[in-house]
Amino acid sequence: MKRKTALYGLLVALAFIFSYIEVLVPIPVGIPGIKLGLANGVTLTALYLLRPADALAVSVLRILLAGLTFGSPMTMLYSLCGGLLSFAVMWLCRRSDRFSVVGVSIAGGVSHNIGQLALAAVVLATPAVAWYAPVLLVTGTVTGALIGLVCRLLLPRLEKLR
Amino acid sequence: MKTGRKKGDIWLVTAVLAVALCLFLLLWLLPGDGAAVEVTVDGAVYATLPLDTPTTLDIPGKNGCVGTLVIADGRATVTHATCPDRLCVRMGPVSRAGQSIVCLPGRIVVTVVGGTPAVDGEV
Numbered sequence: 001m002k003r004k005t006a007l008y009g010l011l012v013a014l015a016f017i018f019s020y021i022e023v024l025v026p027i028p029v030g031i032p033g034i035k036l037g038l039a040n041g042v043t044l045t046a047l048y049l050l051r052p053a054d055a056l057a058v059s060v061l062r063i064l065l066a067g068l069t070f071g072s073p074m075t076m077l078y079s080l081c082g083g084l085l086s087f088a089v090m091w092l093c094r095r096s097d098r099f100s101v102v103g104v105s106i107a108g109g110v111s112h113n114i115g116q117l118a119l120a121a122v123v124l125a126t127p128a129v130a131w132y133a134p135v136l137l138v139t140g141t142v143t144g145a146l147i148g149l150v151c152r153l154l155l156p157r158l159e160k161l162r
Numbered sequence: 163m164k165t166g167r168k169k170g171d172i173w174l175v176t177a178v179l180a181v182a183l184c185l186f187l188l189l190w191l192l193p194g195d196g197a198a199v200e201v202t203v204d205g206a207v208y209a210t211l212p213l214d215t216p217t218t219l220d221i222p223g224k225n226g227c228v229g230t231l232v233i234a235d236g237r238a239t240v241t242h243a244t245c246p247d248r249l250c251v252r253m254g255p256v257s258r259a260g261q262s263i264v265c266l267p268g269r270i271v272v273t274v275v276g277g278t279p280a281v282d283g284e285v
Binding site for chain 2 (some may be wrong): 130133134
């Protein structure tokens with residue numbers, strides 16, 4: 001139990017720091033909303049190492065912590081929308097056993113972007129944000145693949161943590 | 163650790179990129195529907211009206227010319243004008259971003275502007 005608590009705390013802390021790093025150092029591509037998704041990588045790792053419910057807890061705790069410390073209620077809402085959809089999709093993809101960890105990560109990155117875009121469409125009350133969808137689909141694929149490749153290297157080494 | 167099969171990955175990436183390409187072709191290459199019309203009189207913005215709210219506006223232009231702008235069904239039309247040539251009435255309805263109705267005697271310009279595709283930063 002103590003060991004489990006320590007592991008979960010470690011993962012939440014890691015995801016939290018990753019969130020902060022991404023706020024501090026945005027990717028300079030000139031398009032808002034694009035990021036690597038380092039914190040999503042922790043969620044992905046948790047999904048492979050822990051039970052789904054625990055992985056979800058890590059993800060939600062990270063979002064709440066980040067939103068309360070260096071975000072705003074609005075960014076927290078965006079983050080929750082993307083994070084929850086991404087988690088649901090990654091969980092289903094993992095369960096289906098049709099994808100490698102890279103595929104699961106890509107599905108997560110893309111769905112994260114779709115979730116946020118959907119919320120943006122609702123908040124801004126305009127479907128005009130759909131113009132942004134193709135860009136976010138492609139960037140979600142690329143960043144998801146990068147995170148997935150890192151996780152593929154990482155997971156075999158982390159297995160003994162379980 | 164077993165990290166799953168790879169075959170599905172290719173399909174996933176192909177599907178996502180195909181959807182992105184289709185959306186790109188649909189949305190970026192075709193001019194999209196505008197979100198609002200901006201009315202200027204003699205270069206100064208007189209009013210900005212959303213296209214999704216049906217409304218009627220009388221625009222007092224220069225030289226005693228008054229144009230009546232009607233917004234309905236997501237389109238903007240100048241239905242009446244007191245100017246002599248009434249070219250603006252004959253221009254018909256506009257709805258796509260970038261389209262405009264111009265009344266030269268009254269120096270009235272009605273331009274369809276797109277919505278601002280702004281996405282908030284994420285955390």
